[in-house]
Amino acid sequence: MRQLYTDDEEVLFQAARPLLVNGIEDVISRADLADRGIFLMLAPIGEQQRRSEAELWREFDLARPRLLGALLDAAVHGLQTLPSICLTSLPRMADFALWVTACEPALWPAGTFAHAYDANRRAAVEGIIEADPVAGCVRTLMAERGSWAGTASDLLRAASALAGTKVSNWPQNPAALAGRLRRAQTFLRMLGIEISFTRGGRAGTRTIRIIAGAENRPTIVSAVSTVSTVSAVSSACHNISIDLGSPPPGSGPSSSP
Numbered sequence: 622m623r624q625l626y627t628d629d630e631e632v633l634f635q636a637a638r639p640l641l642v643n644g645i646e647d648v649i650s651r652a653d654l655a656d657r658g659i660f661l662m663l664a665p666i667g668e669q670q671r672r673s674e675a676e677l678w679r680e681f682d683l684a685r686p687r688l689l690g691a692l693l694d695a696a697v698h699g700l701q702t703l704p705s706i707c708l709t710s711l712p713r714m715a716d717f718a719l720w721v722t723a724c725e726p727a728l729w730p731a732g733t734f735a736h737a738y739d740a741n742r743r744a745a746v747e748g749i750i751e752a753d754p755v756a757g758c759v760r761t762l763m764a765e766r767g768s769w770a771g772t773a774s775d776l777l778r779a780a781s782a783l784a785g786t787k788v789s790n791w792p793q794n795p796a797a798l799a800g801r802l803r804r805a806q807t808f809l810r811m812l813g814i815e816i817s818f819t820r821g822g823r824a825g826t827r828t829i830r831i832i833a834g835a836e837n838r839p840t841i842v843s844a845v846s847t848v849s850t851v852s853a854v855s856s857a858c859h860n861i862s863i864d865l866g867s868p869p870p871g872s873g874p875s876s877s878p
Contacts, residue, residue: 642658647748647752649749650749651749651804652805652807653807655745655746655808656713656745657714658745660741660744660748691727691728696724697727698723698724699720699721699723699727703720703723706722708722718735721734722735746808746811749808750808753801753805754791755780755798755805756808758780758783759780759802759805759814759816759831760812760814762779762780763831763833764833767833768832768833769830770829770830770831772795772827772828773795773796773798773799773829776795777792777794780798799827803818813833814831814832814833814834815831815833815834816830816831817829817830818830
C-alpha cells in the first residue's frame with residue numbers, strides 16, 4: 622500500500638495471527654502443521670449443562686475485567702523477564718514458548734506451561750503417527766531393531782510386508798515412500814527414530830538410514846490414551862481459568878484494569 626497517499630513509495634506490513642480450527646474428527650494430518658498447533662479435546666456438553674448464548678455472554682461480561690487484568694499482569698511480567706529467559710531446547714514455535722514461559726509465573730507455578738505443552742505435542746505426535754500408515758509401519762519396523770539401512774525399494778518391500786496389501790493411501794513406488802518419510806521425519810524424531818538420506822558409491826545410490834533410540838516403544842499408544850492426555854491438558858487449562866475468576870486472598874483492585 623502507499624505511504625501517506627504518496628505515489629512513489631510502498632510500505633510493507635508483516636503481521637501474524639493465530640487461527641482456530643474446529644472439527645469433530647481430526648482435521649490436521651500433516652506433521653509440520655500439527656507441530657505448530659495446540660490441540661484441545663473438549664468434553665461433550667450435556668443437556669443439563671447447556672445454556673443460551675445470552676446467558677453465556679452475560680457471564681463472560683462479568684468475568685471480563687478480571688480476565689483482562691490477569692492477562693495484562695502476565696504481559697507486564699513477561700516484558701520484564703523475557704530478556705533473561707533461556708530454555709534448554711526450543712520447539713518449532715520457539716518465540717511462543719519463550720514468551721509464555723516469561724509470562725508464566727504471573728499465572729501458574731514455574732514449569733506448568735512446559736509440562737502441558739510437551740504433553741500436548743506428544744499427544745499430537747501419537748495422533749499423526751496413528752493416522753499415517755507409513756510412519757506407523759516404520760515405528761513398528763524399528764521396535765524390534767536398533768538400526769536399518771537400505772534403498773527406498775528395500776524399505777518399500779519390508780514395510781509393505783508388515784502393512785499388508787489392503788492399506789489405503791499406501792505409496793505405490795519408492796519415490797513416493799521417500800517423500801512420505803521426509804514429511805514424517807520431525808515427529809518420528811520426537812519418538813526417538815532418526816531418518817537420514819545419503820548418496821554413496823560410484824553409482825550414487827540413495828540410501829535411507831533409520832536409527833531407533835530408547836524413546837521408541839514396541840507398541841503404539843492407543844487413541845484412548847491420546848485423548849486422555851489432551852483432555853488432561855484441557856482440564857488443567859479449565860482449572861486455571863476458574864482460578865482467575867476468583868480473586869486471591871488479600872488482592873486489591875490493582876489486578877483489574
